[in-house]
Amino acid sequence: MQSPIHVTSEIGKLKTVMLHRPGHEIENVYPDILHRMLVDDIPYLPIAQEEHDYFAKTLKDQGIEVLYFAKLAAEALADDQVKNEFLEKMLAESGHAAGAVHDALKEYLLSMDTQAMVDKIIAGVRKDEIHTKFVSLAEMAEDADYPFFMDPMPNAYFTRDPQASIGDGITINHMTFKARQRESLFTEYIIKHNPRFANKGVHVWRDRYHDTRIEGGDELVLSDHVFAIGISQRTSADAIMDIARNLFKDSNYDTVVAIHIPHNHAMMHLDTVFTMINYDQFTVHPQILDGGKIDTYILHPGKDGEIEIQHRTDLQKVLEEVLDKPEIDLIPTGNGDPIVAPREQWNDGSNTLTIAPGEVVTYDRNYVSNDLLRKHGILVHEVRSSELSRGRGGPRCMSCPIVREDLKN
Numbered sequence: 398m399q400s401p402i403h404v405t406s407e408i409g410k411l412k413t414v415m416l417h418r419p420g421h422e423i424e425n426v427y428p429d430i431l432h433r434m435l436v437d438d439i440p441y442l443p444i445a446q447e448e449h450d451y452f453a454k455t456l457k458d459q460g461i462e463v464l465y466f467a468k469l470a471a472e473a474l475a476d477d478q479v480k481n482e483f484l485e486k487m488l489a490e491s492g493h494a495a496g497a498v499h500d501a502l503k504e505y506l507l508s509m510d511t512q513a514m515v516d517k518i519i520a521g522v523r524k525d526e527i528h529t530k531f532v533s534l535a536e537m538a539e540d541a542d543y544p545f546f547m548d549p550m551p552n553a554y555f556t557r558d559p560q561a562s563i564g565d566g567i568t569i570n571h572m573t574f575k576a577r578q579r580e581s582l583f584t585e586y587i588i589k590h591n592p593r594f595a596n597k598g599v600h601v602w603r604d605r606y607h608d609t610r611i612e613g614g615d616e617l618v619l620s621d622h623v624f625a626i627g628i629s630q631r632t633s634a635d636a637i638m639d640i641a642r643n644l645f646k647d648s649n650y651d652t653v654v655a656i657h658i659p660h661n662h663a664m665m666h667l668d669t670v671f672t673m674i675n676y677d678q679f680t681v682h683p684q685i686l687d688g689g690k691i692d693t694y695i696l697h698p699g700k701d702g703e704i705e706i707q708h709r710t711d712l713q714k715v716l717e718e719v720l721d722k723p724e725i726d727l728i729p730t731g732n733g734d735p736i737v738a739p740r741e742q743w744n745d746g747s748n749t750l751t752i753a754p755g756e757v758v759t760y761d762r763n764y765v766s767n768d769l770l771r772k773h774g775i776l777v778h779e780v781r782s783s784e785l786s787r788g789r790g791g792p793r794c795m796s797c798p799i800v801r802e803d804l805k806n
């Protein structure tokens with residue numbers, strides 16, 4: 398049976414992608430919680446939605462099927478028993494495993510139709526939306542001024558991160574920060590219960606019930622047997638060993654390239670500084686390369702289930718070797734200029750979504766990087782980015798490929 402998920406490269410023609418249109422969760426962010434919500438500013442929702450619709454249209458105009466995360470989630474929860482089980486888990490992960498607030502939240506959420514319930518959970522539930530007769534001392538005395546019973550999920554539009562498609566399977570991720578951890582519970586239910594995916598042979602390479610951390614922005618499928626991953630603020634080395642073990646055991650993947658990037662907010666994931674855009678072309682933020690060098694580790698299956706690790710520092714050579722290419726073209730963000738490069742990287746100038754070999758979607762504001770891509774022969778579709786970019790993610794972050802065509806060679 399053909400798996401409904403099929404992604405054997407970063408660049409094969411994109412057939413199906415999953416997005417999330419930003420919703421009311423964006424308007425539940427206010428200055429005191431910006432930092433904890435992992436955003437630097439508050440997008441103006443109507444314009445963010447217009448920009449997102451334009452992004453979706455750009456993809457649809459190229460014949461790409463666009464699926465929406467919240468709709469897939471609502472479809473997955475059509476059965477009452479499944480919905481109840483999901484809600485119990487979601488409430489527990491939101492800090493309300495039992496008690497008066499749990500009961501009131503559950504009653505409130507179940508009073509809605511399933512789509513409205515999903516949208517509401519993503520948007521967050523304010524304390525003044527529900528009425529509880531009894532609250533605990535903790536609820537009365539601690540955080541009395543905090544406005545939410547359930548936090549908003551303002552990063553839900555970065556569908557790249559809670560999960561990642563690899564081959565015919567997926568990783569459902571234990572994300573690093575609390576602000577994003579609940580997002581992948583939706584993914585778990587989509588894979589288990591949405592008719593498009595349920596019982597269709599989707600291999601879960603790694604589920605979300607681990608202590609070690611991994612996020613999709615760090616997961617790059619370079620080919621049908623080479624997988625690259627960032628050792629980053631969001632993905633830990635232990636999780637990389639775990640995913641490598643699982644891929645080596647049960648898939649065609651025989652090479653994992655782990656790239657150590659700076660652990661900071663501007664470069665939180667590998668795809669904020671490095672993306673693949675053609676058979677032999679990549680974008681790279683020059684600041685991650687120290688005189689062209691970066692700590693890189695090549696993992697291969699060893700004897701008796703062991704993993705062999707080689708340490709390298711020349712990323713270009715590593716890519717030539719693992720992809721078997723005579724030469725790799727690393728295209729520097731912002732043309733390597735000391736001001737333009739960090740400015741455009743900050744607004745996701747390195748974060749390209751490749752929709753076919755040599756054809757990408759980028760933010761319009763990164764015009765220096767975009768011009769340079771064109772000079773390197775890349776076809777660039779620019780999308781609007783004034784508000785979307787405030788969430789600190791670009792077109793790759795905002796998209797989760799579900800199906801790509803296999804590469805010809």
Ligand SMILES: NC(=O)NCCC[C@H](N)C(=O)O
Nearest residue numbers: 435555614666788789790794
């Ligand atoms: N793959 C990505 O780099 N995603 C961007 C995520 C931005 C979001 N504000 C976060 O900090 O998780």
